[in-house]
């Protein structure tokens with residue numbers, strides 16, 4: 171994602187004399203980062219997400235940077251004249267994928283979210299939950315550089331919720347940026363690089379450490395690499411702490427929600443890494459900064 175997406179002194183109000191919903195917002199979204207936005211109802215979270223997704227323009231201030239962006243809106247317009255798979259494949263081609271690849275990706279994402287059985291169902295006939303699965307899949311089908319999620323977990327069943335957490339971890343591990351709003355304060359706990367709170371139209375200071383994994387459950391992974399091998403970059407990006415305990419042997423600490431992505435990066439590396447141990451480790455380490 172090049173370059174950063176940047177909001178400078180951004181303000182937004184609806185109507186010439188409407189109250190300012192946002193004012194003086196400065197925000198940088200860097201590649202490979204996960205950002206959480208919080209705030210009470212009506213504080214402008216969705217407004218800010220739409221500005222980040224470039225679906226809306228600020229009344230004042232500037233937005234610069236144009237990552238390829240996908241957005242899951244708070245309310246997804248499900249009454250579209252497509253089947254679920256047809257809609258996703260269509261969006262895949264809009265994102266620039268060849269038709270056959272778009273159709274394959276559409277089928278894969280429906281499968282991942284447990285909606286494979288509804289591939290041929292017209293969108294208008296999908297249940298609310300299945301329709302939300304399509305809403306989420308449409309944002310993932312094109313591997314966006316920036317993924318903007320507005321309450322995207324709402325309405326999903328437990329399997330699909332976990333799958334979306336994994337998809338978020340995959341995006342950031344691949345160098346994409348993800349920005350999300352969710353009413354569940356434990357969503358992706360420990361994973362965000364930054365959390366910002368909206369209050370009175372302004373963006374409060376980031377409340378998390380600049381390092382990922384400053385809070386929340388973590389998983390410990392012990393892995394041994396090929397002699398002289400370097401850890402796969404995706405594994406280094408995903409981990410909050412990497413220690414070389416002996417030549418070629420590493421102890422990696424990762425937010426629990428990202429452990430699958432880390433393991434996949436290790437196991438699919440060429441040559442693959444040997445994973446010796448995986449165990450939950452309640453709290454993050456006291457000093458999670460020691461990357462090699």
Ligand SMILES: Nc1ncnc2c1ncn2[C@@H]1O[C@H](COP(=O)(O)OP(=O)(O)OP(=O)(O)O)[C@@H](O)[C@H]1O
Pocket residue numbers: 184191209210211212213214215216217218
């Ligand atoms: N298209 C619009 N036209 C007029 N006013 C709008 C529009 N969109 C949002 N607003 C107003 O802007 C304010 C912020 O709305 P927004 O939906 O961004 O807040 P939010 O923090 O996402 O709220 P919630 O938590 O309830 O989803 C509200 O007062 C809302 O009524």
